[in-house]
Amino acid sequence: MSDATLSESNAHVxxxxxxxxxxxxxxGATLATLFTACGGSPTSPSSNISTLGIITGQFAGxxxxxxxxxxxxxxxxxxxxxxxxxxxxLLARTSANAFTAVEAVCTHEGxxxxxxxxxxxxxxxxxxxxxxxxxxVHGPAMASLRRYTTSFTxxxxxxxx
Amino acid sequence: MSQLDPAIDxxxxxxxxxxxxxxxxxxxDMSLTAAVAHLVDYAGRPDDVDERIGRPDHxxxxxNNLFAPDIDIDDARQRWMFRMVHSRRPLQEKLAxxxxxxFATAFSKLANDSGTKQAAKLLAAKPGSxxxxxxxxxxxxxYGMGSYxxxxxxxxxxxxTVIWLDGQFNTKTRPQENFGREIMELFSVGVGxxxxxxxxxxxxxxxxxxxxxxxxxxxxxxxxxxxxVYNADQHETSEKTFxxxxxxxxxxxxxxxxxxxxxxxxIDLITALAFHPETARRLARKFWNFFVSEIVPPHPxxxxxxxxxxxxxxxxxxxxVYSVLTSPWFNDPTAVYARYSWPAEFVVRSIKEVGWQxxxxxxxxxxxxxxxxxxxxxPNVGGWPLGAGWFSTSTMLAxxxxxxxxxxxxxxxxxxxxxxxxxSPQALMAAMLDRITPAPFDSMxxxxxxxxxxxxxxxxxxxxxxxxRAAGLAxxxxxxxEYQLV
Numbered sequence: 001m002s003d004a005t006l007s008e009s010n011a012h013v014x015x016x017x018x019x020x021x022x023x024x025x026x027x028g029a030t031l032a033t034l035f036t037a038c039g040g041s042p043t044s045p046s047s048n049i050s051t052l053g054i055i056t057g058q059f060a061g062x063x064x065x066x067x068x069x070x071x072x073x074x075x076x077x078x079x080x081x082x083x084x085x086x087x088x089x090l091l092a093r094t095s096a097n098a099f100t101a102v103e104a105v106c107t108h109e110g111x112x113x114x115x116x117x118x119x120x121x122x123x124x125x126x127x128x129x130x131x132x133x134x135x136x137v138h139g140p141a142m143a144s145l146r147r148y149t150t151s152f153t154x155x156x157x158x159x160x161x
Numbered sequence: 162m163s164q165l166d167p168a169i170d171x172x173x174x175x176x177x178x179x180x181x182x183x184x185x186x187x188x189x190d191m192s193l194t195a196a197v198a199h200l201v202d203y204a205g206r207p208d209d210v211d212e213r214i215g216r217p218d219h220x221x222x223x224x225n226n227l228f229a230p231d232i233d234i235d236d237a238r239q240r241w242m243f244r245m246v247h248s249r250r251p252l253q254e255k256l257a258x259x260x261x262x263x264f265a266t267a268f269s270k271l272a273n274d275s276g277t278k279q280a281a282k283l284l285a286a287k288p289g290s291x292x293x294x295x296x297x298x299x300x301x302x303x304y305g306m307g308s309y310x311x312x313x314x315x316x317x318x319x320x321x322t323v324i325w326l327d328g329q330f331n332t333k334t335r336p337q338e339n340f341g342r343e344i345m346e347l348f349s350v351g352v353g354x355x356x357x358x359x360x361x362x363x364x365x366x367x368x369x370x371x372x373x374x375x376x377x378x379x380x381x382x383x384x385x386x387x388x389x390v391y392n393a394d395q396h397e398t399s400e401k402t403f404x405x406x407x408x409x410x411x412x413x414x415x416x417x418x419x420x421x422x423x424x425x426x427x428i429d430l431i432t433a434l435a436f437h438p439e440t441a442r443r444l445a446r447k448f449w450n451f452f453v454s455e456i457v458p459p460h461p462x463x464x465x466x467x468x469x470x471x472x473x474x475x476x477x478x479x480x481x482v483y484s485v486l487t488s489p490w491f492n493d494p495t496a497v498y499a500r501y502s503w504p505a506e507f508v509v510r511s512i513k514e515v516g517w518q519x520x521x522x523x524x525x526x527x528x529x530x531x532x533x534x535x536x537x538x539x540p541n542v543g544g545w546p547l548g549a550g551w552f553s554t555s556t557m558l559a560x561x562x563x564x565x566x567x568x569x570x571x572x573x574x575x576x577x578x579x580x581x582x583x584x585s586p587q588a589l590m591a592a593m594l595d596r597i598t599p600a601p602f603d604s605m606x607x608x609x610x611x612x613x614x615x616x617x618x619x620x621x622x623x624x625x626x627x628x629x630r631a632a633g634l635a636x637x638x639x640x641x642x643e644y645q646l647v
Contacts, residue, residue, distance in 0.1 A: 086306050086478070142425075143432075
């Protein structure tokens with residue numbers, strides 16, 4: 001199967017890029033933990049992965065409305081998987097009034113990205129990692145997740161689609 | 162006239178299957194804007210319709226054995242028709258039908274390949290009902306309003322599609338062109354926007370997109386299954402050049418990749434095709450024909466506007482459908498009753514409007530075949546011939562016969578419903594047209610229908626007179642030319 005498919009050079013670069021970025025900021029972690037985290041399989045470089053909470057968004061024609069109350073999105077750094085009639089999105093709160101919304105379908109093999117680790121999204125199928133704005137930080141995915149603009153009013157985020 | 166705002170009636174005929182008495186209650190007090198919002202935002206409402214199969218106040222299903230819609234195609238057809246009649250998400254079922262025609266996949270070829278049980282399962286199995294992937298129709302229900310790129314990707318890896326378009330035989334030494342051709346001709350850009358060398362390149366792109374069987378597979382084991390597999394050692398690794406851009410930098414060439422990384426070739430091509438401007442325009446035209454009109458050709462401004470919504474939303478279908486349903490073209494008077502109903506639309510709408518007491522959707526299965534549309538059995542890869550092509554002497558006779566079957570089965574029910582409103586033939590006629598909503602009649606046919614009500618004696622509104630005449634009138638209305646339009 002193709003989960004072992006990424007070319008060695010790509011995997012190597014991606015893993016190093018991930019370690020250069022993510023491992024340095026993991027303050028408080030011991031060196032041993034770091035080596036464990038970054039020396040594992042190319043598709044699972046970290047161990048603090050958790051599943052995102054799911055919120056059903058309201059599809060309102062040209063946008064998806066998401067009420068943040070009672071979800072991880074009430075606090076900065078929080079993120080959630082948004083399900084709606086018009087498909088799935090990843091929504092994160094990056095500051096008091098700012099959110100990022102991206103496509104939740106992994107650009108590698110089309111799995112729904114359901115997991116998070118720190119400030120990254122993690123695909124459950126082959127471990128691709130993306131920033132909150134959808135940039136790839138770790139393969140096998142090569143293309144970014146499509147980003148959508150958001151607005152925030154009265155506790156409701158609207159993802160413009 | 163129906164009891165609903167005519168614009169909402171029009172909306173429900175197109176974005177659903179017409180309005181039953183229960184639907185009238187749901188939509189009676191809604192504005193048109195609210196009705197559209199209700200239809201398109203169905204994810205917030207439970208998908209509980211299958212749990213209501215077998216309830217006495219619903220249309221019935223019939224089977225000789227245990228009802229097994231995940232492995233028996235006739236039962237699967239009944240389940241889908243039940244859903245069309247009773248789903249609280251009518252647009253979901255309507256779009257499933259759109260995609261079923263767009264990605265037309267026929268049971269008979271799958272059954273020749275894998276036997277009838279597996280073929281039914283490949284097309285209709287609910288997720289989680291049996292071991293193995295969900296059936297193709299469930300992809301349409303689940304992803305039909307999401308990103309088209311995502312849907313196209315999932316359909317390309319759907320086992321029913323792979324069998325239907327011979328993907329299991331696509332190997333590096335013998336690239337099989339069928340899927341590579343159809344993904345461009347039928348699923349995306351359309352004829353005139355790709356070349357024969359593109360077809361050959363696409364075949365090589367999808368080499369190794371094959372099938373595998375579950376361990377100990379047998380056609381007759383309902384928990385056995387076939388599923389998509391990427392066979393890396395059957396992938397042809399050389400570069401593939403197309404006549405249109407594959408990448409956002411304009412590059413038309415998929416690079417050489419190792420066998421193990423080669424599945425990316427197909428993902429890149431699917432993405433390029435989904436985002437191709439001609440795909441956007443082709444889908445816009447198909448949505449025009451499906452939602453707006455088959456009689457008036459697609460308006461160029463509509464095609465441009467709809468294609469733009471599609472591309473700007475990242476190929477999401479939800480915003481496209483919303484844009485279509487709220488467009489001035491959809492609500493233009495020339496679009497009302499400007500589509501020839503598909504047999505499924507005709508049958509389901511008539512059941513919703515006439516009634517379904519003690520009526521089984523199984524009684525519609527054979528008639529629908531005679532009308533030219535057996536669900537899960539499109540005639541070929543291009544889907545059903547649409548428009549006026551639905552109507553011939555024999556298919557119109559099949560519609561007329563079904564009208565008779567349905568109306569006579571509802572004789573007692575209609576009489577009970579309409580007795581109090583049957584003081585005069587005109588009053589009965591008006592009450593019936595509250596339920597059954599053909600396109601407006603000219604005055605002459607309408608008078609002929611009133612004459613029918615009083616034929617054979619003066620109107621006295623007796624129970625026996627209403628009972629006979631109401632069912633007869635329902636039959637005439639449903640069989641009328643005006644009723645074949647939606």
